[in-house]
Amino acid sequence: MKLQALFEKNIKINFPFLIGEKLLIACSGGLDSVVLTHLMKQLECEIALAHCNFSLRGKESDGDEMFVIGLAKSLEIPVFAETFDTKKFAEEHKISTQMAARDLRYNWFAEILKDFKYDYLLTAHHLDDDLETFFINLTRGTGLNGLTGIPKENNKIIRPLLKFSRQEILQYAETNNFKWREDSSNQKTDYLRNKLRLEVLPKFKETNESILKNFQKTQQNLQASQNLIDDYMGLVFKLVISGGSNSYKINIQKLKELPNTDALLYELLHGFGFTEWDDVSNLLDAQTGKMVFSKTHQLLKNRDELILTEISDENISEEFLVPKTGITSPINLKIETSKYIGETEKNLIYIASEKLKFPLKLRKWRSGDSFQPFGMKGKKKLSKFFKDEKIPLTEKEKIWLLLIDDQVVWVIGHRMDDRFKVTENTSEILKISYLKNN
Amino acid sequence: MKLQALFEKNIKINFPFLIGEKLLIACSGGLDSVVLTHLMKQLECEIALAHCNFSLRGKESDGDEMFVIGLAKSLEIPVFAETFDTKKFAEEHKISTQMAARDLRYNWFAEILKDFKYDYLLTAHHLDDDLETFFINLTRGTGLNGLTGIPKENNKIIRPLLKFSRQEILQYAETNNFKWREDSSNQKTDYLRNKLRLEVLPKFKETNESILKNFQKTQQNLQASQNLIDDYMGLVFKLVISGGSNSYKINIQKLKELPNTDALLYELLHGFGFTEWDDVSNLLDAQTGKMVFSKTHQLLKNRDELILTEISDENISEEFLVPKTGITSPINLKIETSKYIGETEKNLIYIASEKLKFPLKLRKWRSGDSFQPFGMKGKKKLSKFFKDEKIPLTEKEKIWLLLIDDQVVWVIGHRMDDRFKVTENTSEILKISYLKNN
Numbered sequence: 001m002k003l004q005a006l007f008e009k010n011i012k013i014n015f016p017f018l019i020g021e022k023l024l025i026a027c028s029g030g031l032d033s034v035v036l037t038h039l040m041k042q043l044e045c046e047i048a049l050a051h052c053n054f055s056l057r058g059k060e061s062d063g064d065e066m067f068v069i070g071l072a073k074s075l076e077i078p079v080f081a082e083t084f085d086t087k088k089f090a091e092e093h094k095i096s097t098q099m100a101a102r103d104l105r106y107n108w109f110a111e112i113l114k115d116f117k118y119d120y121l122l123t124a125h126h127l128d129d130d131l132e133t134f135f136i137n138l139t140r141g142t143g144l145n146g147l148t149g150i151p152k153e154n155n156k157i158i159r160p161l162l163k164f165s166r167q168e169i170l171q172y173a174e175t176n177n178f179k180w181r182e183d184s185s186n187q188k189t190d191y192l193r194n195k196l197r198l199e200v201l202p203k204f205k206e207t208n209e210s211i212l213k214n215f216q217k218t219q220q221n222l223q224a225s226q227n228l229i230d231d232y233m234g235l236v237f238k239l240v241i242s243g244g245s246n247s248y249k250i251n252i253q254k255l256k257e258l259p260n261t262d263a264l265l266y267e268l269l270h271g272f273g274f275t276e277w278d279d280v281s282n283l284l285d286a287q288t289g290k291m292v293f294s295k296t297h298q299l300l301k302n303r304d305e306l307i308l309t310e311i312s313d314e315n316i317s318e319e320f321l322v323p324k325t326g327i328t329s330p331i332n333l334k335i336e337t338s339k340y341i342g343e344t345e346k347n348l349i350y351i352a353s354e355k356l357k358f359p360l361k362l363r364k365w366r367s368g369d370s371f372q373p374f375g376m377k378g379k380k381k382l383s384k385f386f387k388d389e390k391i392p393l394t395e396k397e398k399i400w401l402l403l404i405d406d407q408v409v410w411v412i413g414h415r416m417d418d419r420f421k422v423t424e425n426t427s428e429i430l431k432i433s434y435l436k437n438n
Numbered sequence: 439m440k441l442q443a444l445f446e447k448n449i450k451i452n453f454p455f456l457i458g459e460k461l462l463i464a465c466s467g468g469l470d471s472v473v474l475t476h477l478m479k480q481l482e483c484e485i486a487l488a489h490c491n492f493s494l495r496g497k498e499s500d501g502d503e504m505f506v507i508g509l510a511k512s513l514e515i516p517v518f519a520e521t522f523d524t525k526k527f528a529e530e531h532k533i534s535t536q537m538a539a540r541d542l543r544y545n546w547f548a549e550i551l552k553d554f555k556y557d558y559l560l561t562a563h564h565l566d567d568d569l570e571t572f573f574i575n576l577t578r579g580t581g582l583n584g585l586t587g588i589p590k591e592n593n594k595i596i597r598p599l600l601k602f603s604r605q606e607i608l609q610y611a612e613t614n615n616f617k618w619r620e621d622s623s624n625q626k627t628d629y630l631r632n633k634l635r636l637e638v639l640p641k642f643k644e645t646n647e648s649i650l651k652n653f654q655k656t657q658q659n660l661q662a663s664q665n666l667i668d669d670y671m672g673l674v675f676k677l678v679i680s681g682g683s684n685s686y687k688i689n690i691q692k693l694k695e696l697p698n699t700d701a702l703l704y705e706l707l708h709g710f711g712f713t714e715w716d717d718v719s720n721l722l723d724a725q726t727g728k729m730v731f732s733k734t735h736q737l738l739k740n741r742d743e744l745i746l747t748e749i750s751d752e753n754i755s756e757e758f759l760v761p762k763t764g765i766t767s768p769i770n771l772k773i774e775t776s777k778y779i780g781e782t783e784k785n786l787i788y789i790a791s792e793k794l795k796f797p798l799k800l801r802k803w804r805s806g807d808s809f810q811p812f813g814m815k816g817k818k819k820l821s822k823f824f825k826d827e828k829i830p831l832t833e834k835e836k837i838w839l840l841l842i843d844d845q846v847v848w849v850i851g852h853r854m855d856d857r858f859k860v861t862e863n864t865s866e867i868l869k870i871s872y873l874k875n876n
Binding site: 200213233258262307 | 441649655659663666673
């Protein structure tokens with residue numbers, strides 16, 4: 001059967017809800033999205049193209065944009081085109097160019113869907129993309145979920161070409177004399193994907209004639225396995241979890257009665273950003289009060305329960321100003337000038353006044369914070385520092401920082417930052433004491 | 439840490455039960471099994487070597503055997519060596535040389551374990567073997583179970599090198615100046631494994647420094663997922679299955695109330711050799727009496743149940759002789775000479791006598807059988823023929839074949855084989871009728 005017929009069959013069977021709807025097609029101008037556009041044009045849908053110009057390849061990027069606009073014109077369909085300063089966005093958000101392009105593109109698509117009342121976004125991912133993603137995850141280490149493939153349907157994003165290979169798509173395009181744009185960056189930007197695409201996968205495909213078909217079947221089987229795990233976790237959830245909305249309580253007793261407790265803990269909690277699974281697992285037998293943190297959640301051992309709570313943005317970002325004189329809150333610091341340098345203790349530091357800029361700031365530490373521990377040359381992550389100092393989890397949670405802007409001055413109760421120490425040039429010495437007020 | 443220390447740690451943590459036991463090491467004389475032998479020699483176990491000479495590489499095979507005997511002598515440990523006629527065994531059992539070698543070797547090892555009271559068999563499979571097996575299964579299409587890896591422990595077979603890479607093993611052997619035999623057939627016999635080993639995996643490994651470590655982690659995660667499915671299936675089994683020993687009954691009603699019914703059916707039944715999963719799945723809504731077969735089992739729809747029964751060896755292999763004259767059993771065939779060719783019907787054929795050789799044979803058809811349908815040039819699998827002819831499952835089960843040796847003469851009640859038709863050279867025509875006697 002020809003691709004057009006197979007494609008229509010695929011739509012009828014797997015995406016019948018698309019027929020008659022308003023559909024936005026993400027169109028780069030490359031082979032895959034151009035073929036998707038032509039295929040969709042022949043169905044009874046109201047389609048439009050959306051093209052992102054990421055300004056990453058100068059004239060070539062502009063050429064792609066012009067091409068897509070021309071394609072839309074020749075097919076007499078609407079087109080949306082937008083130019084982004086991807087490099088700037090990446091720098092501002094401290095993410096890779098690739099991540100930036102991804103964020104920009106999906107955010108913009110979502111806006112169009114909403115503003116112009118399109119029902120679905122269609123992307124041109126195909127079977128070879130899926131195979132590449134499988135291999136990418138495999139090289140990095142993954143689990144069942146990382147091997148089940150790109151979803152053919154995910155919220156409002158539909159991928160109707162996912163069943164078809166690059167080869168089939170190319171052949172269809174050549175037979176029909178379609179024009180498309182070659183993206184020169186395919187050869188450059190994504191080292192891993194290109195290494196796989198150009199060196200590993202061609203050899204892999206040579207091993208078996210029906211390898212792509214077999215791969216598709218494998219992914220269906222893996223998805224079926226994942227579905228069973230999800231069903232099982234539904235039962236386990238009912239059995240061991242209480243609470244909801246703001247916090248979940250896991251009944252440790254009931255959880256331990258089930259086999260493969262650690263795997264269950266992983267399935268229950270991996271959506272909440274935890275990464276230190278040994279710590280999570282140890283919590284089951286830890287003393288009441290012990291905690292483990294992810295970036296967004298905390299897990300507290302409390303008698304026979306683990307209590308999962310979201311760390312609210314408020315909590316995590318709450319900052320307090322510390323004036324040079326007067327009361328500090330929420331913890332009690334006493335700041336005074338000193339004529340001499342005494343012994344620095346855990347709860348007492350001597351510091352060079354000229355290096356400070358009041359008001360200082362007070363907040364809890366966050367993962368990602370780092371400082372230059374007193375007596376050391378280089379910087380150290382706080383998480384590493386706490387680990388090396390063998391500071392228990394319960395205590396870690398309570399640790400406050402004294403800062404200038406985002407620069408740590410003192411890990412209160414533990415260690416000051418070397419950059420603020422008193423030197424022979426210091427004209428005014430400040431003595432800061434931490435007066436525990438609870 | 440050096441390999442020796444890592445290996446000992448691995449034994450202590452994962453295989454503490456080996457210490458002090460009588461252990462048989464499968465030793466080909468190649469790098470991996472030689473290293474395993476040296477590593478085990480340093481532990482407090484009573485070890486012996488077992489070497490199979492498969493007679494596949496002439497003098498080289500004999501050289502391997504002499505080498506292993508020499509190794510055992512130098513280490514002052516017992517050695518078992520046996521020579522097999524692998525090619526003959528393969529021909530006799532109609533299996534590949536590789537399968538033959540595998541069967542011979544594991545059967546022989548099991549005998550030694552039993553006769554000489556060894557506690558475990560140790561094989562030298564390592565992490566790269568595991569990665570190769572993962573890829574082999576992937577090329578063929580597989581599921582979760584095919585991706586969880588070679589078991590490090592399986593009954594009496596232990597694989598204590600599975601954590602270690604070929605590179606680590608080679609380095610250890612070179613550092614210690616071990617001698618071993620290179621197997622020239624590594625380069626030849628197993629096309630797929632060698633293609634992966636020599637072309638695909640080296641490129642794959644270049645993508646990430648810690649790829650083998652990541653792969654190990656991936657397999658652990660997949661195994662954890664498989665464990666959860668097994669736990670879930672334990673619950674499902676209790677809920678929907680009754681009976682036992684000779685036959686299981688699956689309660690269709692209860693099964694259908696659970697989500698992902700097809701995936702559950704697969705998990706419940708895939709151990710019984712079924713391959714036509716659509717047929718199995720359709721059975722849920724079929725009429726009472728419909729059946730699906732695997733090579734070893736039948737699944738019968740009976741009201742609100744699926745009944746799984748083993749097909750006994752007796753049934754499946756029972757063959758009956760058909761003399762040229764007299765009564766045939768268990769079905770009633772009438773054989774007579776004929777002066778003319780009449781119309782061939784479903785239950786009546788005309789056949790060239792000189793091509794037959796009495797007694798003929800009568801047996802039920804088996805999956806794997808094929809014949810040359812009357813009027814066709816090429817051969818066709820019976821399973822394909824039945825499918826094309828749209829023969830219902832219930833009927834398929836009852837179909838008998840008339841054969842000369844293993845050559846199909848007539849698919850009784852359906853189609854004769856083209857090779858036995860009457861031609862202008864035929865001197866005697868036989869008319870065979872199938873008289874339904876039930």
